[in-house]
Amino acid sequence: MKVRPKPFPAPRNLVATLAQGRTILRGAWFLIRTHKLVAVAAIGVAAFLFVLMLPHDRELLDRVHIWRGEAAGTAQKIAYFLGTMGDYPTYNLPLAILLWFYGVWKKSRAWRRVAVACFLGATLAGLFDDCLRLTLGRARPDSHMPDAFYGITYAFKGGFQSFPSGHAASVFGTAMALLVLEFPLGVLTTLYAVAVVWARMELERHYPSDVAVGSIIGIYFGLMVGYGAKILRPRPHR
Numbered sequence: 402m403k404v405r406p407k408p409f410p411a412p413r414n415l416v417a418t419l420a421q422g423r424t425i426l427r428g429a430w431f432l433i434r435t436h437k438l439v440a441v442a443a444i445g446v447a448a449f450l451f452v453l454m455l456p457h458d459r460e461l462l463d464r465v466h467i468w469r470g471e472a473a474g475t476a477q478k479i480a481y482f483l484g485t486m487g488d489y490p491t492y493n494l495p496l497a498i499l500l501w502f503y504g505v506w507k508k509s510r511a512w513r514r515v516a517v518a519c520f521l522g523a524t525l526a527g528l529f530d531d532c533l534r535l536t537l538g539r540a541r542p543d544s545h546m547p548d549a550f551y552g553i554t555y556a557f558k559g560g561f562q563s564f565p566s567g568h569a570a571s572v573f574g575t576a577m578a579l580l581v582l583e584f585p586l587g588v589l590t591t592l593y594a595v596a597v598v599w600a601r602m603e604l605e606r607h608y609p610s611d612v613a614v615g616s617i618i619g620i621y622f623g624l625m626v627g628y629g630a631k632i633l634r635p636r637p638h639r
Contacts, residue, residue, distance in 0.1 A: 422517045428629030443621040450613045458608040465602045480603035487597035489571045493523035518578040518630040525620040526574030530567050537565035542605040566607045569615030572597045577623025
């Protein structure tokens, strides 16, 4: 009798993680659909801050540079480190992977869910942010171009992706999701998110209005994902 080889089983943890990701996305979408006022409030706050800060962006950016002389060089080095390490591929993604492996090591489904929420919060915020900055084409402060929105024609060129800040959106997307699901870790990541936002302004890669709107995008999607992860079986209101 010919024995058929058994198919190679997919790793159980990966399959479970995909299922968790689907559940979290369903929960987040459920909250987005049933709490439209939260989205309206986020848009309203972002629009208000943008209109309020836009005429004073250059003045506010100059006030960020509070260090002078040798201290200014040190601040630049710290900002460069934070800005480089606070990017999506160097911070958000590795952090989610690290938390996932920790959950596998501890055999904890809860920690794997935290890792998935960490990943989704940053990813959704970053994707939404990219849709705006790759369309509006605002010149970066260090591009030596007049502060203006040059449109999609320039948006894919270097130096024209200032508004809103992608770093701010992704780091706050991760921080808010963790703040909901794992509060102590969320506090640390929130403080780090604030440091990254400062670094991007210190390096003159973004205006204050860029990081303000980017942060609100990250906060909104991070909270939706964080609370969505707590909804095991989202169901519409009757």
